[in-house]
Amino acid sequence: MKIMKKKEDKMKKAVIAVPMGDPAGIGPEIVVKAVSKKEIQDIAKVVVIGDGKILEKAVEICKVPIHLKKIEKVEECGEEKDTLYYMQEGEISMADFAYGKVSAMCGKAAFSYIKKSIELANAKLVDAVATTPINKESLKAAEVPFIGHTEIFGSLTNTEDPLTMFECNGMRVFFLTRHVSLRKMLDMITKERIKDYVKRCLEALKKLGVTDGKMAIAGLNPHCGEHGLFGDEEVREIMPAVEELQKEGYPVVGPIGADSVFHQAAQGRYNSVLSLYHDQGHIATKTLDFDRTIAITNGMPILRTSVDHGTAFDIAGTGIADSISMEEAIRLAAKYAEAFKH
Structure with a gap:
């Protein structure tokens, strides 16, 4: 019964x-x-x-x-x-x-x-x-x-600090920073913040029933900075965060160039993307399908x-x-x- x-x-x-x-x-x-x-x-x-x-x-x-x-x-x-x-x-x-x-x-x-x-x-x-x-x-x-x-x-x-996630035609995008200036955003790109967000995002996905696949971290600078040639945030903060997360067993990769990572996610290569700032992820999802870009507040x-x-x-x-x-x-x-x- x-x-x-x-x-x-x-x-x-x-x-x-x-x-x-x-x-x-x-x-x-x-x-x-x-x-x-x-x-x-x-x-x-x-x-x-x-x-x-x-x-x-x-x-x-x-x-x-x-x-x-x-x-x-x-x-x-x-x-x-x-x-x-x-x-x-x-x-x-x-x-x-x-x-x-x-x-x-x-x-x-x-x-x-x-x-x-x-x-x-x-x-x-x-x-x-x-x-x-x-x-x-x-x-x-x-x-x-x-x-x-x-x-x-x-x-x-x-x-x-609730987590914002966009879902658009199956592509999921989280945001490390949102309603702050670009200048302030740069100061918020830290190894510890990235690690904290990735762990929370993966937990949110798990609650939604998404357990397969990996999360990709979007790059910040053009070509992810080309090993520090034009921007060192990837070398100094992002890559160390990803390496430590991987050692701890978290399914995460990156940084992946922002000019390709969203396309790859839309094709199913990743279960989600961590966008580093507001417009980076907004432009990607809304260009894919403006009307079907839906925000989900997680956490x-x-x-x-x-x-x-x-x-x-x-x-x-x-x-x-x-x-x-x-x-x-x-x-x-x-x-x-x-x-x-x-």
Whole structure:
């Protein structure tokens, strides 16, 4: 009987919380479009956290065949066809609302949606969170003490320095440094930091069920510095880190020239790449497939996936925003959710 119950539990759809993002951006539009797709309804039960009035406008603007159903508890989320289940959080004043504008009201609201989603995930009421775009200027206007999603999730899950991983058509990219200047990034390329990140990244992959293959470390300088001819970071910090990790038994290689390592990873030679700075990995994944580049925040007790595009204020409210990235974020959340149930 116990075996049967376990088998039945595995067949249950993952429950994914989706904070609708900055109300003035395209978040609500891509959410209603994504949730209206049969293939998304087939793989997950989605609970949207947001404002019913804004979601109604999004449905009207996008002309999607879906109706809204407000719920008070996650357990009320059913599987009615063409239904978007949402939990009301806060109230947007429609008299003060405008698409495509930086707004303290919207920044505060966007933060509250994320906060509620994290609370649900921390309480194990949902299996994962798939986030939508927020606007950093609106967060600042609202005096929210965080610069972005990763920092919010880190703080509200008591996770120090969460790991960002991009997945794009099977290629996985981690980031040693992210939102810092290039000058500061150079100071952060140290042997100890690389060793720490590789160990944590490999542990994160293991939790996601990725155990085969090796991680590649991207080079920093052109041709990995040509043994110090134009840059000595590879010789001084990166190569020693890789050598020590290999001696300790970790499946890692590198440094591999950044002009080839991402292509090789996309072809399946490596199970992941450690990008040394923000744009190095962003350019590689987004050039491969911009719409299907999805961010996964690892190293936390909960699973979070995210679209990797902004609020697109210039087209917000027009209904033309593409929902592919949102669909992929929900799909990956459902794919990896089982690993976070244990």
